[in-house]
Amino acid sequence: MSRRVAAYAVCVDDGRVLLARYVSPYGDGSWWTLPGGGVEPCEDPFDTVTREVAEETGYESVVERLLGVDSRIVPAAVRRRPGPDDHQNIGIFYAVRITAGTTRPEPNGETAESVWTPITDVPTLRRAALVDIGIALSQSRPPTGHVPPVQAGGLIEH
Numbered sequence: 001m002s003r004r005v006a007a008y009a010v011c012v013d014d015g016r017v018l019l020a021r022y023v024s025p026y027g028d029g030s031w032w033t034l035p036g037g038g039v040e041p042c043e044d045p046f047d048t049v050t051r052e053v054a055e056e057t058g059y060e061s062v063v064e065r066l067l068g069v070d071s072r073i074v075p076a077a078v079r080r081r082p083g084p085d086d087h088q089n090i091g092i093f094y095a096v097r098i099t100a101g102t103t104r105p106e107p108n109g110e111t112a113e114s115v116w117t118p119i120t121d122v123p124t125l126r127r128a129a130l131v132d133i134g135i136a137l138s139q140s141r142p143p144t145g146h147v148p149p150v151q152a153g154g155l156i157e158h
Helices: 045-057 119-124 129-140
Strands: 002-010 016-023 030-033 036-038 060-074 087-100 111-118
Touching: 002 045, 002 129, 016 045, 016 119, 016 129, 030 129, 036 045, 045 060, 045 087, 045 111, 060 129, 087 129, 111 119, 119 129
Parallel strands: 002 087
Antiparallel strands: 002 036, 016 030, 016 111, 060 087
16 A cells, blocks of 8 residues: 655635645646645655645745644545555644745646635535545644544545
8 A cells, every 4th residue: 555644734814724726647637725745755744834835835834733634545446646556645734824925826836826715615616635624623623633534525536
């Protein structure tokens, strides 16, 4: 089984959440996600999240707190990335505050745009499951840092 560890920014301000529109390099469309991405070798996830926010959105940011960790198995049959085996995603979610900058597309990357979206509009968007997980962690701040699994399907992608 393959595995990916990633850090995600949950930036919430005045009832809006910062989302990034990911465009798949595999030609299967685009969907909304939280700014964030894979932890590089020897990189601390705390540093990953601010690096990814800067790369994907153009914003400078600071981490305010750890929200939680999500672990999910993506069956090989529904994986977007090539591979014959199931895949485990481990996502580390941080509450992040934007401190400077303006939005822009990711240079030479897969993020086409970033927008502040009313949280009430999120259910109408084609989005990654991690958006719902991040918002749930931000709103409930569970002591364990864990929320119930989000089912993929419909407008929600793995």
